[in-house]
Amino acid sequence: MSDVALRMEHVFKKFRKGEMYDSLRDLIPALTGKLFRRQELDKNDEREFWALRDISFEVKKGEAFGIIGHNGAGKSTTLKILSRIMRPTKGSMVVNGRLSALIEVTAGFHQDLTGRENIFLHGAILGMTKREIQSKLDQIVAFSGIEEFIDTPVKRYSSGMYARLGFSVAAHVDPEVLIVDEVLSVGDYLFQRKCVERMKEVIRGGATVLFVSHNLKNISEFCDCCMLLEKGRAVMTGPAHEVVSNYLQQSRSSQSEEAGSSAAFISKVRVRNEYGECARFQSGEKAWIDVEVKARACCTKLAIVLCITNDNDEIFETSTERLGHGSFSLEEGEVFSCTFELSLNMPTGIYHPSIMVWRHATQTGYDQWAPAATIYVSSEDDVQGIAHCFPKVVQKGTRPASDANYVLTAGAAATESESSSQ
Amino acid sequence: MNEKLRELYRFRELLYMIAYRDVRVRYKQSIMGILWAVLMPILIVGAGIVVRYGYAVASGKPLQTGDVASVAVKSLPWAFLVSSIRFSCTSLINNQSLVTKVYFPKDIFPLGAVLASLFDFFVASGALVIFLLAIQVGWSAQLAWVPLLLLAMVVLTVGISMVVSAASLFFRDVKYVVEIALTFGIFFTPVFYDVRMLGSKGQWLLFNPFAPILEGLDACIVRHQPPDLPWLAYSFTFGLIVLLGGYAFFKHLEPAFAESI
Numbered sequence: 001m002s003d004v005a006l007r008m009e010h011v012f013k014k015f016r017k018g019e020m021y022d023s024l025r026d027l028i029p030a031l032t033g034k035l036f037r038r039q040e041l042d043k044n045d046e047r048e049f050w051a052l053r054d055i056s057f058e059v060k061k062g063e064a065f066g067i068i069g070h071n072g073a074g075k076s077t078t079l080k081i082l083s084r085i086m087r088p089t090k091g092s093m094v095v096n097g098r099l100s101a102l103i104e105v106t107a108g109f110h111q112d113l114t115g116r117e118n119i120f121l122h123g124a125i126l127g128m129t130k131r132e133i134q135s136k137l138d139q140i141v142a143f144s145g146i147e148e149f150i151d152t153p154v155k156r157y158s159s160g161m162y163a164r165l166g167f168s169v170a171a172h173v174d175p176e177v178l179i180v181d182e183v184l185s186v187g188d189y190l191f192q193r194k195c196v197e198r199m200k201e202v203i204r205g206g207a208t209v210l211f212v213s214h215n216l217k218n219i220s221e222f223c224d225c226c227m228l229l230e231k232g233r234a235v236m237t238g239p240a241h242e243v244v245s246n247y248l249q250q251s252r253s254s255q256s257e258e259a260g261s262s263a264a265f266i267s268k269v270r271v272r273n274e275y276g277e278c279a280r281f282q283s284g285e286k287a288w289i290d291v292e293v294k295a296r297a298c299c300t301k302l303a304i305v306l307c308i309t310n311d312n313d314e315i316f317e318t319s320t321e322r323l324g325h326g327s328f329s330l331e332e333g334e335v336f337s338c339t340f341e342l343s344l345n346m347p348t349g350i351y352h353p354s355i356m357v358w359r360h361a362t363q364t365g366y367d368q369w370a371p372a373a374t375i376y377v378s379s380e381d382d383v384q385g386i387a388h389c390f391p392k393v394v395q396k397g398t399r400p401a402s403d404a405n406y407v408l409t410a411g412a413a414a415t416e417s418e419s420s421s422q
Numbered sequence: 423m424n425e426k427l428r429e430l431y432r433f434r435e436l437l438y439m440i441a442y443r444d445v446r447v448r449y450k451q452s453i454m455g456i457l458w459a460v461l462m463p464i465l466i467v468g469a470g471i472v473v474r475y476g477y478a479v480a481s482g483k484p485l486q487t488g489d490v491a492s493v494a495v496k497s498l499p500w501a502f503l504v505s506s507i508r509f510s511c512t513s514l515i516n517n518q519s520l521v522t523k524v525y526f527p528k529d530i531f532p533l534g535a536v537l538a539s540l541f542d543f544f545v546a547s548g549a550l551v552i553f554l555l556a557i558q559v560g561w562s563a564q565l566a567w568v569p570l571l572l573l574a575m576v577v578l579t580v581g582i583s584m585v586v587s588a589a590s591l592f593f594r595d596v597k598y599v600v601e602i603a604l605t606f607g608i609f610f611t612p613v614f615y616d617v618r619m620l621g622s623k624g625q626w627l628l629f630n631p632f633a634p635i636l637e638g639l640d641a642c643i644v645r646h647q648p649p650d651l652p653w654l655a656y657s658f659t660f661g662l663i664v665l666l667g668g669y670a671f672f673k674h675l676e677p678a679f680a681e682s683i
Contacts, residue, residue, distance in 0.1 A: 015681065022682075023595040080680065083525045087677040104523040112447045124439040125524055 004096060005177050005208035006059040006082060011091035013052040013077055013232075051077045052088070053232045059225070061096075061176075064209040066219040066240055068247055069229035075212045078229070079103060079181050082210065097176030097208070100126055104181075105166030111155040115146065115165055118154055122169045136172045143194070144168035164191055171198045178202060181212045196221075216374065217311055217350050220244045245279050245374050262366045263299040264330060264357050268292040269372040271353065281344050283379035283388045289340045293357050295330035299366070303327050305356040306340050309371065310349055315386045321360060344375075345390070347383040351375050426673055430527050440534035444509065445541050459542035460549050462505070466497035466613065473614040487557050492640045496613045498550055499575050499636060502543040503582075504604050509535035510583035511600050514591045514679065521591075522680045529672055532587040536580050554643070564642035567649055571638045574658050578631055581664030584672040591683055592675070612636055628653050631660040 052074045059065040067075050080086040082093060083101035108125035109118050119140055123133040133140075141150055144165045146157075154162060180199070199222060203209055213219055219226060219240055226240040228247050236243050249269075270290040272278050281287055291304055303321035307314055320338060321327055330336055352371030359366065379388060430437075449458060470493030471485075478485040510532035514521055517531055590596035608614070612633050617624040627633050628650075634657040638649030 022593060024593045024599070025595055027593065080522075085522065085525050085680045099525075101525060104519060107519040107523040110443055110447060112450055113443065117443075117446070121439050121443055124436040125520065125526065127433070127436075127526070130435050 003061050004058055004094065005061045005063070006065075006096075006210060007057070007094040008078075008082070009056050009092050011052055011055045011078075011081060011088045011093060012050065013074075013081060013086070014089040015049050015051050051232050052081070055091075055229075055232075055234050057227055057234065057237060059208055059210060061208055062206050063225065064203050064211060064223045066211045066213070066223035066226035066243075067229060068213070068216065068219055068226060068244065072231075073229040074232040075229055076103075076181060079179050079210070079212055083179055095177060098127070099177040099179065100173045100175035101179040102126075102167075102170045102181065103179070105170045106162055109154055109162070109166065112153055114153050115141075115144075115150040115157070118165065119169050122166065123173070126170060126173045127175075128173055140168045140172050143171065143198075145191070160188060160191075167191075167195055171195065171202075174202070174205070175207060177208045177210070179210045182214065216244050216248070220350065220374070220376070241279050241374070241376060248371060248374060263297040264293055264295045264302060265367040266291065266355055266357060266369050266372075267294045267335070269353075269355050269369055271373045271375055279374065280376045280378070283344060283346060283348070283377055283381070284390065285344050287342045287344055287375070289342065289353055289355075289373075291338055291340070291355050293330070293336045293367075295332055295334050295336075297332050298330065299359070300329040301327040301359055301361050302330065302336070302366070303358050303360060304336075304338060305358050307354045307356070307370075309352050309354065310386065313386070315346070315351075319358065327360065344377050345388045346377055347381075347385060347388045348379045349377055351377060423670075423673075426527065430529060433526050433530060436526060437530050437534055437537065440530055441537035441541070444534060444538035448538070456545060459545035462501045463494070463497045463546050463550075466501060466608075467494050470494075470497060470614040477615070477619065488559075488644055491554060491557060491559050492616065492644045493614060494550060494553060495639050495643050496636045498543060498546050499572075499632075499639065500608065500611065500613045501546065502539050502575070503579055503632065504607075505542065506536045506539040506579045506583055507586055507600060507604060509539060511586045511590050511597055514587050515594075515683065518683055521683055528676055528679055529584065529669070532583040532672075533580065535587075536576070536583050540576070559644055560646070562642075562646040564646050564648055567638065567642045571635055571642070571649065571654070574654065574661055575632075575635050577665050578635070578657070578661035581661060581666075581668040584668035585664070588672045588675045588679075591679060616640065628656075631657045631664075633657075 055074070055078060057065070067078060069075050077086065079101065080103070081088050082095065083099060083103065084095075085101075085103075106122075108122040110121065113121065116137075119137065120130065120133055124130070128136075141147055144161075144167075146161050146165060149157065149161065154165070157165070196218065199209070203222060209222070211219060211223055223240040225238065226243040227234050228236040228243050236246055268290065269292075270277055272288050272290065273281065273285065278287075289306065291306075293302070293304065303319045305317065305319040307318075308316040318340075325338075328336055351374070353373050353375065354368065354370035355372045356368040356370070357366040358364075381388070381391070383389075383391065449456065467490075471490060474489045474493060475485050478489075513531035513535045514528065521528060586596060586600050590600070610627065610630055612624075612627060613636065617627055617633065617637055620627065628637070634650060634653035638654050641647045641649050
């Protein structure tokens with residue numbers, strides 16, 4: 001019981017659609033109107049809108065829990081209820097420990113105050129005491145990387161600097177329970193990396209973290225467990241990578257149904273190892289990708305393109321045509337299937353295979369799932385870059401710099417045989 | 423209620439920061455700087471002198487320094503009341519992003535607005551003390567009443583601030599109603615005049631809970647008399663009821679702030 005940091009039990013949240021009376025001028029006539037026309041009250045029920053329906057979950061102390069879902073699925077509402085900004089219509093929740101919510105990192109900033117003053121103001125808003133802020137001031141300023149401008153009013157900051165300062169303050173609160181809503185996407189690439197590192201540090205420090213993000217990579221990187229929300233309902237809760245792949249799969253299929261006009265469409269993509277569907281691989285391991293394409297109408301000269309990306313770049317691309325299998329044609333209602341076999345010669349990381357149905361002659365793509373899946377590759381070797389060449393050090397030694405002819409003892413056979421032949 | 427107050431105490435540093443921010447921003451942007459705090463009282467005193475002069479001419483008695491002193495003494499609390507209510511009225515709306523994005527007791531906003539106005543009040547009081555010394559009003563043991571009177575003033579002001587800040591979040595035109603009330607309120611409050619000047623009917627004006635406080639301050643600072651205790655007790659009770667009721671009202675509505683703003 002006591003190791004639970006956050007718990008929600010059957011939480012419902014109702015909002016009203018449409019405009020509410022927000023001035024006395026409108027309210028008073030409306031109220032008098034209501035007295036005479038009773039039946040109008042029933043109409044209000046149609047305007048109700050359930051933002052959350054029956055959400056239950058539990059986060060243990062020290063665990064990182066992610067929430068994903070489309071826009072409007074109820075993620076932010078969940079966080080606002082947990083952070084007590086809003087009250088649930090029904091249901092209950094428990095928060096054990098000092099909670100801090102990073103919902104908008106610059107919400108507390110005042111334009112006319114300097115960076116330094118805003119650090120104190122924002123820190124106080126996030127629940128830090130003045131002494132605490134004072135002791136962390138140097139750290140915060142250094143983290144933000146804007147030492148030079150710390151005594152300049154923040155209205156003169158660039159938007160990047162503004163957000164960086166906001167995150168820096170937020171990152172130095174040490175709460176027992178931390179709620180994070182989409183705040184890691186501030187600043188430039190380097191700063192984002194810094195934020196991610198800082199988050200990991202917070203998690204390692206034993207804090208419980210509840211995390212909402214559209215950056216699925218962050219979710220699967222940080223979180224042990226994850227919940228998928230859809231239209232206010234919890235569709236799936238489980239290990240983060242499973243929920244993330246499921247979410248991707250789902251959004252793909254709903255996308256191609258929407259793009260229902262094209263003649264051929266992808267109906268299935270599955271990544272597997274020898275035993276079955278799989279998302280985690282070792283470097284160098286073999287993976288198979290099954291693809292199925294259906295035709296709504298007759299189409300000719302098709303090829304299937306496979307492309308793999310990491311977060312930033314395309315690292316690999318090929319197609320059935322390029323692999324020497326020519327193009328294929330489909331009659332209405334026919335299904336084409338193929339399987340790619342790959343050797344995953346890449347370093348530790350997260351990769352996204354994408355599939356596209358392509359017609360070379362007209363340079364048109366019929367359908368595309370990008371990404372079609374997410375795979376996690378791990379390697380015991382510490383290598384960086386985009387390819388894994390399975391390096392080994394087979395020889396090493398030290399020699400004095402002055403002696404150019406010094407011959408290494410081990411593995412020097414080739415040199416020796418050369419000199420003996422002379 | 424007890425728990426709510428403990429929470430407020432836990433966030434006391436934020437309260438100071440919010441008040442500090444309001445003061446800092448107000449003074450930073452104005453060329454007049456600290457003069458800002460005394461500007462409004464000076465205008466009120468100026469208007470009061472005109473009214474008193476008119477009264478003096480009509481009644482045939484000359485204008486006395488005591489009259490000017492009493493207008494000056496009363497104008498500061500009135501300026502405090504007006505600026506507290508005006509700032510707290512918009513305090514929640516102007517901090518919309520904080521209301522919807524971060525959790526902390528939201529009573530910090532109206533309280534911060536009152537606290538910032540209280541700062542102005544004390545700055546202006548410094549100027550007033552110099553002025554009173556200059557015109558040689560003198561002092562007496564009656565000055566001991568002043569802290570109690572100021573407490574009554576703050577209690578009432580905080581209570582009203584709670585109500586108007588929460589109400590204006592739900593109904594945007596509350597702001598205009600409050601503005602009109604503040605503009606004409608000065609005619610129903612003995613700032614420019616004394617209740618005694620209106621004869622026996624003047625007593626009715628003391629039902630305005632702010633009136634006994636102003637009359638009391640005038641009595642013990644300028645006239646060296648004790649304040650009218652029954653009326654002061656009335657003001658105090660009224661203020662406490664408004665404060666408790668206003669706080670309960672605010673706290674009752676607080677959970678709906680984020681979705682209604």
